[in-house]
Amino acid sequence: MIRDTSAQDRLVEVKPNRKRRALWIGSGVAVLALLALFGPRIGRLFSAEASVSSSRLAFATVERGPFVRDIAAEGKVVAAVSPTLYATYGGAVTLKVHAGDAVKKGQVLAVVDSPELTNKLAQEESAADAMQVDYLRAQIDARKTRGELQKAYDNAQIDEQGAQRDLARYQKAFAQGAVPSMNVDRAKDELEKARITQEHAKADLSTNTDSLNFDIQSKKLAHDRQLLLVKDLQRQVDDLNVKSPVDGQVGQLFIAERATVAKDAQLLSVIDLSALEVEMKVPESFARDLGIGMTGEISGNGNIWKGLVSAISPEVVNGEVAARLRFDGATPKQLRQNQRLSVRILLDKRDNVLTVQRGSFVDESGGSYAYVVRDGVAEKHPIRVGASSIDKVEILDGLKEGDNIVISGTDSFKGAQRVAISN
Template identity: 25%
Template structure:
């Protein structure tokens, strides 16, 4: 009798086929999952810096170094050249205005002074002689005028007498005409003498005036020459401290050569070097701060030197109000120069992240702080401590601000260990 054989639906071959296909599907799915997901990197929080985004006062400033200098410096140059004959004081001495510093000798200049004095004396002598001659000439002319006036009066008297006698027919016309001619001659002579005397007076006065002007000019020249010789003794122009004195006994100094300087000790200024990158943003009136012994001193830019040397330019600052008592000439100060007014802003602390991101993105922590993921940000102004956040972050957010050198193209950081916040 035949027996019916039942067909098995799950034989070993079928099971193996299904198992193989399932393994392939799982492998492909796993491959797709792991290749399409975000790249992650485990990071020890002890090796990174986590900072919190805050909102607070922000001011754009740059740190600069300045050198303390006297507010006023007067340079000592050789007004006249010569050999250093004597030094009255040493470098660093406190001077009063007019006190001698050193003496130069210049034989040619001193000889010129002697010649000029002789010339002035000669002109003065000649002028005195001319004045005496003029006075003598005037006396002579006055005597002549007196004689002419006397002769005129006598001729007038005779003429008038003879005219009366002639009218009375007591004398002849010949005698009358003679007295009339003598009277007319006396009148003409007086007019001529008066004119000559007037011209002589004018000429004498012009001559004396010219000689006086010449004498005054020579006296001015002599005074200038004496001053030039006097300038061979170099004196302090103002009260102050003598610095940078460069003059040794026997040394020759040419006219205009720098001998030293006088520092007026009534106050100080600070000469500051600034990178040329900021030259368009620096101007007179900008404020700065100097912090010493937990006290802040304020300074203001008084002068900007626009000449750029080796990529830097200089400004002069002066203290506003009180100055530090410990301030000394030549001292270097670390100053914060403000480039903007203080405003409220969202702030992220500075860190090494900026070198890799350029301020375009940052790793931001999730709520429980277990993962940090990339977010796009926009940063604005900066100072040595903070960047200004324009978009992408809010106060309270936590971000990784340390260097991203070893993260490559990772999209997420899986944080391991205890949180380290800055």
Template identity: 25%
Template sequence: MSTFFFACKEDKTKTAQLPAAPKGNAAIQAEGFIVKEKSLSENIEVPGSLLPFEETQIRPEISGRLVQLNIPEGNFVKKGYLLAKLFDGDLQAQLRKLQVQLEIATKTAERQKELLSINGISQQEYDLSELSINNLKADIELVRVSIVKTEIRAPYDGRIGLKAISLGAYITPTDIITSIVQVKELKLEFTIPEKYSDGMRKGQTVGFTVSGNSQKFSSTVLATETSIEATTRTLRVRAVVKGNNPSLVPGNFAKISLAMGKDENALIVPTQSIIPQARNKNAVVYSGGIAKFVPVVTGIRDSSYIQIVDGLKTGDTVIITGLLAIRPDSKVTLTKVQ
């Protein structure tokens, strides 16, 4: 008997804790919102990275021994600045040899030209002398190009990285001497979901912030990738950051703020008024004291409102509170209308 009494007492306690349901056909009290037009844009935040506008690994074009090394680590250099020099003594000797041969061949051709004028030699012999001169000139040009390749110069104005080689080392085209980056401008790279890809245009201004700095910076969209990434369903975007702000360092994490899909005359309702279903979305419309469930098609949204593309019209009143308790054709009393 004591066990039965305890169980009954426990059931009564649980029953007392349940919320009281509306009795009979009592109207449910709720708040409403009148559908209206308003300027609306969807603000999204995506991560990105700051990159140097240009970055190049400096390597030699030919193999050789380093005889000169002028790498000001961490400093800025001008385009054409001599960073390194390879041994070119053998090439210089070859150049002098060819220049002597050219001088002799030129004098020989001049003498043969005089002999040709008095028919002392054939035209063919003179033509062979001219051919020899032209071949020597080509060989000299080839050696000069090889000498130029022994000089390793900065390809553009930029900041030099750390030195990766020492004076006197024998290096090949696979060896990295140093690196150079162009930081007067920076690149900002990020990705956006594919549904926003149509809203990204070249020349568009993009705002962003970096970690540890509350200042807002701006960039200009330079280009977008030609296709959507199949695995992530995102579009890669590249923007240009003008100016050399010391707060912006290549490699910084950036938080990009984008205003997508702006509509000056969007039909809006509060986001909490939309009831998602398995296949569609519904809004509860207040009509003559009765709740009507209406399928709707939504568009862009911000933190408070969502655009209604189809299903409602300006002036309709939608219910925004008590939605869990409302059923189709329920009686509703509005306590407040926004």
């Protein structure tokens, strides 16, 4: 019988390892704590409909503070008064200045040679002189005719008085029996005849006086009308000397020297450098908030000047509206036309307003919702926005101060209600 090694074996007593058990217990507690802490977050992550990397998104925190709505853009200096001068009549033009020349108000800049207009003025002046002669002759003829009629009326009065005296003598002689009654009757007829003649002479004097006055008035009106025509032609002839309407500088010449132009052709432009404005382009979305008289700031050359909105174009071109600002006070002397300046227009300023940085989420959602980020999950919430500025948007409802939202890149969410944000 072969002997085994059982006689050599001995029982070894294993002592318990307290450190290892404590380590296992600690690990279990840590796992339970992590599950308690991150369990809801892990649940939300698994409940998300999509996952998007945070590198593709932009975030901003909702804040409460001052809210300033303004428009900032680049503008260029333009002349508030820059008239273009035209030819009032056709003809050959002689230029008296060159582009860039300084000119004074009333200075002759160009002369239009128009023999046709000059001859027409001379003809109308001659016609006016002839009408004046007719008017004076009518006055003389009227005085002569009026004198003859007055003479006839005076003679008729004398004849009537003589007939009255003859009738009185015949009546007296008839009463004494010196003359027959036939002589008395004849004297009465003569008196009646003289009275009728006197009445007709008086009526002729009155009627012909009115007629003569009308004739004189007609010739006077014709002469006055001709004088107005001559005055208008004289104005046109004077306008052949094209004069500067303002103090300034000759801008652009539209014609060459001694060029023959038609009526209303462009000749040249004059720039009034004492009245400069700044023109800027405003996005259409802000144009409705602009108003005449709004204050603004114009900066350039290390200076800042106050400005006022003076004009707003009613037309939208390429999604922009042109607006002009005039300087509030004297125009700076160091500015030049077409010089670039920075412009800022203040639209509104309020305190204690809930705002968030402006982003594409306003345009993508129309300001109706935003994605609020909590524990790595962006959740869709309905919101209501108010006024917008260049860099901020007013929050009226749906968000509170301290909320962190996605302001850009929400197009990748595809309208999902919950989206996980991965690092």
